[in-house]
Amino acid sequence: MKDRIKVFIQWPAFASLVLLLLFLVINQILSPGYLNAGFITGFLAANAPSIIVTIGLSVVLISGGMDISLGGLICLINVIYVTLAMKGFGIGVCAAACVLVGVLGGLLNGICVSVFRVTPLLTTFATSYIFGGIALWIMPSPTGSVQMDLLIWYLGFGKGYLAPIIFIVIAIVLWLVVKRTKMGIWIYAVGQNSEKSYVSAVPVNRVKLFSYTFAGLLYGIGGFALTAYCGAGDPLIAQSMTMKVIAACVIGGILLNGGIGDSVGSIFGATFMGLVITTVLSSVNNSFFQSFAQGLIMLIGVVGSVVLSGFIKKFQE
Amino acid sequence: MELVCNQVTKRFGSVVALSNATMTIKTGEVRALVGGNGSGKSTLSKILGGILYCDEGEITMDGERYEVSSPKEAKAKGIIMTSQELSLLNNLTVEENMCLCDLDVKGGFVDRSQMRKRTREVLKLIGKEELLNLRIDKMPANEKYLLELAKALIQKPQVLIVDEVTSALYKSDVEVVEKLLNQLKEEGVIVLFISHRLNEVFAFCDTVTVLRNGDTVGTFQVKDLDENTLISYMSGRDITEEIMVSDSIDESDLEIVLRTGKVHLPRFHKEVELDVHKSEFIGVAGLDGQGQTTFLRSLFGLESTVNVEFDGKPLTISSPRKAVKAGFAFVSGDREKEGTFKERSIAENFAVVSDMLLKKKPKNIDDYLKKAGVKYNRCEDLIISLSGGNQQKVVIARWTSSNPKIILADDPTKGIDIQARRDVHETFRQLLDKGSSVVMISSDDEELVETSKMMPLSRIIVMYEGEIVKTLRGSEITVENIAAYSSGKQKCKVG
Numbered sequence: 001m002k003d004r005i006k007v008f009i010q011w012p013a014f015a016s017l018v019l020l021l022l023f024l025v026i027n028q029i030l031s032p033g034y035l036n037a038g039f040i041t042g043f044l045a046a047n048a049p050s051i052i053v054t055i056g057l058s059v060v061l062i063s064g065g066m067d068i069s070l071g072g073l074i075c076l077i078n079v080i081y082v083t084l085a086m087k088g089f090g091i092g093v094c095a096a097a098c099v100l101v102g103v104l105g106g107l108l109n110g111i112c113v114s115v116f117r118v119t120p121l122l123t124t125f126a127t128s129y130i131f132g133g134i135a136l137w138i139m140p141s142p143t144g145s146v147q148m149d150l151l152i153w154y155l156g157f158g159k160g161y162l163a164p165i166i167f168i169v170i171a172i173v174l175w176l177v178v179k180r181t182k183m184g185i186w187i188y189a190v191g192q193n194s195e196k197s198y199v200s201a202v203p204v205n206r207v208k209l210f211s212y213t214f215a216g217l218l219y220g221i222g223g224f225a226l227t228a229y230c231g232a233g234d235p236l237i238a239q240s241m242t243m244k245v246i247a248a249c250v251i252g253g254i255l256l257n258g259g260i261g262d263s264v265g266s267i268f269g270a271t272f273m274g275l276v277i278t279t280v281l282s283s284v285n286n287s288f289f290q291s292f293a294q295g296l297i298m299l300i301g302v303v304g305s306v307v308l309s310g311f312i313k314k315f316q317e
Numbered sequence: 318m319e320l321v322c323n324q325v326t327k328r329f330g331s332v333v334a335l336s337n338a339t340m341t342i343k344t345g346e347v348r349a350l351v352g353g354n355g356s357g358k359s360t361l362s363k364i365l366g367g368i369l370y371c372d373e374g375e376i377t378m379d380g381e382r383y384e385v386s387s388p389k390e391a392k393a394k395g396i397i398m399t400s401q402e403l404s405l406l407n408n409l410t411v412e413e414n415m416c417l418c419d420l421d422v423k424g425g426f427v428d429r430s431q432m433r434k435r436t437r438e439v440l441k442l443i444g445k446e447e448l449l450n451l452r453i454d455k456m457p458a459n460e461k462y463l464l465e466l467a468k469a470l471i472q473k474p475q476v477l478i479v480d481e482v483t484s485a486l487y488k489s490d491v492e493v494v495e496k497l498l499n500q501l502k503e504e505g506v507i508v509l510f511i512s513h514r515l516n517e518v519f520a521f522c523d524t525v526t527v528l529r530n531g532d533t534v535g536t537f538q539v540k541d542l543d544e545n546t547l548i549s550y551m552s553g554r555d556i557t558e559e560i561m562v563s564d565s566i567d568e569s570d571l572e573i574v575l576r577t578g579k580v581h582l583p584r585f586h587k588e589v590e591l592d593v594h595k596s597e598f599i600g601v602a603g604l605d606g607q608g609q610t611t612f613l614r615s616l617f618g619l620e621s622t623v624n625v626e627f628d629g630k631p632l633t634i635s636s637p638r639k640a641v642k643a644g645f646a647f648v649s650g651d652r653e654k655e656g657t658f659k660e661r662s663i664a665e666n667f668a669v670v671s672d673m674l675l676k677k678k679p680k681n682i683d684d685y686l687k688k689a690g691v692k693y694n695r696c697e698d699l700i701i702s703l704s705g706g707n708q709q710k711v712v713i714a715r716w717t718s719s720n721p722k723i724i725l726a727d728d729p730t731k732g733i734d735i736q737a738r739r740d741v742h743e744t745f746r747q748l749l750d751k752g753s754s755v756v757m758i759s760s761d762d763e764e765l766v767e768t769s770k771m772m773p774l775s776r777i778i779v780m781y782e783g784e785i786v787k788t789l790r791g792s793e794i795t796v797e798n799i800a801a802y803s804s805g806k807q808k809c810k811v812g
């Protein structure tokens with residue numbers, strides 16, 4: 001039992017969980033009773049997409065990579081879904097197209113990084129414009145809508161709780177499956193030190209290719225969820241998502257240098273980020289002050305999670 | 318089984334790291350590969366391990382051409398090497414590390430119980446079953462090196478290349494390794510044992526191949542050799558016992574500038590202590606990686622905080638800034654990284670320390686640079702317009718112009734031409750005349766001998782595995798003696 005607790009405290013995501021609970025408690029004190037069913041369902045529906053995308057990005061980060069193209073890619077996914085839906089295709093076809101576009105986009109990133117050995121930051125910077133550019137090309141301005149059935153299902157199924165939860169669970173299960181295969185160990189190995197991994201017969205290039213493609217798959221699922229939530233097409237819908245997701249990963253205990261962290265933990269980071277934004281939007285009326293307040297709390301979150309994990313480490317020694 | 322290297326050559330740019338290496342190893346043979354710094358032994362083992370390609374020549378296994386382009390392919394053919402830098406990953410568990418090269422899979426998922434079983438078996442072989450539940454980053458160096466060996470063993474090698482694994486081991490661990498090697502030998506495994514510990518070569522190995530400056534000197538039966546002959550093959554000179562006479566110089570009258578106290582070298586779990594006299598030149602000899610660099614860097618506040626006695630007063634050095642203010646100078650062995658500011662001019666590179674740290678605007682920059690023998694056009698030119706040797710002279714002039722009381726130089730003449738070397742030595746001599754002291758590491762034993770001869774007061778300390786094993790003075794300072802003590806010879810006789 002004591003060992004269990006120790007392992008739990010050593011978990012890279014522990015600090016972010018503490019941070020999240022702290023934030024919930026503070027909120028509860030400031031505005032008692034805000035955690036009602038309406039708030040929770042609304043929060044889940046709005047934040048399931050970014051939670052899924054955070055899991056995807058965290059896999060890339062653990063393998064030592066970086067991906068800033070996810071915003072552009074998700075815009076493209078949204079646009080393609082709505083365009084297909086307007087042409088009369090069913091939900092299944094549109095969803096499959098989302099996943100396919102995500103996987104192909106991730107594959108392109110992966111090929112540039114692993115085969116052509118371009119720095120991940122540069123590669124994904126360039127591809128973010130490619131993905132975002134195609135989205136604008138297909139759909140120059142917000143338009144269209146998704147199938148009514150999808151909208152009703154996403155916001156109403158199981159009293160509004162279940163649809164977002166199903167999406168999140170799919171993402172978590174996908175990662176847990178990968179984590180238990182050879183690839184799971186390889187991802188951590190390559191993220192820690194790619195040369196040592198190469199000497200240990202780990203197929204480094206394949207691992208990098210896989211991590212970007214896997215992330216692309218999750219962006220596809222996340223993009224589908226986002227489209228179901230918004231119900232409409234918008235070529236700029238996810239452009240501001242990239243940095244928020246990266247910050248969520250850091251708060252969730254993922255090291256940007258690679259090798260350390262747990263994708264499940266990054267969920268706490270994403271939830272924290274979502275809560276911050278919702279809380280600030282609902283409690284701060286002056287819109288000029290909102291960005292500042294959000295930024296301040298995020299900074300406290302990032303610094304807090306880093307300081308807290310450092311403190312935990314020291315405390316154990 | 319038979320492994321044959323025929324005329325294997327490897328070049329890095331214009332430098333020949335390995336030239337026409339030729340040897341034949343038979344099944345069940347434990348072959349030692351020895352040689353000094355830059356002899357090419359690591360290059361040869363990396364070629365066999367699939368990390369480097371060879372430019373010319375041919376390697377065959379059982380008459381079949383052995384050509385691999387990655388460690389994975391080498392492993393598939395049964396050639397497994399341990400890495401001197403260690404291939405263990407801190408974020409993985411012990412069993413994940415051990416089995417990383419060949420993870421067990423059951424039904425698509427990693428089979429952890431099988432991995433644990435295999436790991437336990439191999440840890441039993443090295444007598445360290447208790448390591449199974451520890452974290453890699455918390456382990457002391459000797460246990461990491463044993464694990465590195467275990468990681469090679471778990472892959473069931475046909476040819477095992479052991480690269481300097483024993484250098485960080487304790488005596489009891491070395492006995493375990495010896496037992497293991499004997500066992501492998503009986504199983505018909507070829508072992509290529511790279512070590513600078515000559516006593517181990519004599520204890521474990523059947524045959525020895527000597528490399529020197531990339532050339533193969535020859536292969537010998539260990540039982541036909543004695544230590545002196547082997548050292549003379551390695552250094553290319555005859556070793557005779559009678560040189561080892563000590564001139565007694567009375568050092569008690571000399572003024573001590575720096576008493577280092579005990580400086581801790583974490584990798585070796587050892588402490589080094591050195592007293593530096595006024596106007597003295599101390600050459601630090603030894604094979605690469607025996608703690609010389611760490612020792613020197615510690616004194617400049619680059620490793621951790623050290624407490625020394627400087628000029629008769631206690632001094633805590635917690636950063637290079639503090640060291641410089643106290644009168645230390647440090648010439649790094651890595652000019653690219655720690656010597657020059659590439660995008661800055663010669664004058665700025667020269668003046669940086671006195672200008673920015675000591676708050677003294679240097680005057681007559683041209684005079685200084687000319688005196689240091691720098692060949693340049695205008696001192697406003699970028700430093701990278703100069704040759705490597707001239708760049709290094711600027712770096713050294715930077716430090717000498719600040720009138721340091723002590724200069725710590727980490728292989729300052731590495732990779733520069735002979736004339737530039739002489740100029741550097743001359744600069745150091747002039748500093749001694751002015752009352753400064755110089756501590757200089759060099760990987761070139763001949764340079765140490767020459768330099769110590771031109772200095773009025775000089776001493777060579779030889780470091781081996783994190784200890785000063787011998788101090789050479791006067792006529793004792795010879796390439797032969799340095800080579801002998803660098804290889805750990807007669808370690809027990811030295812106090």
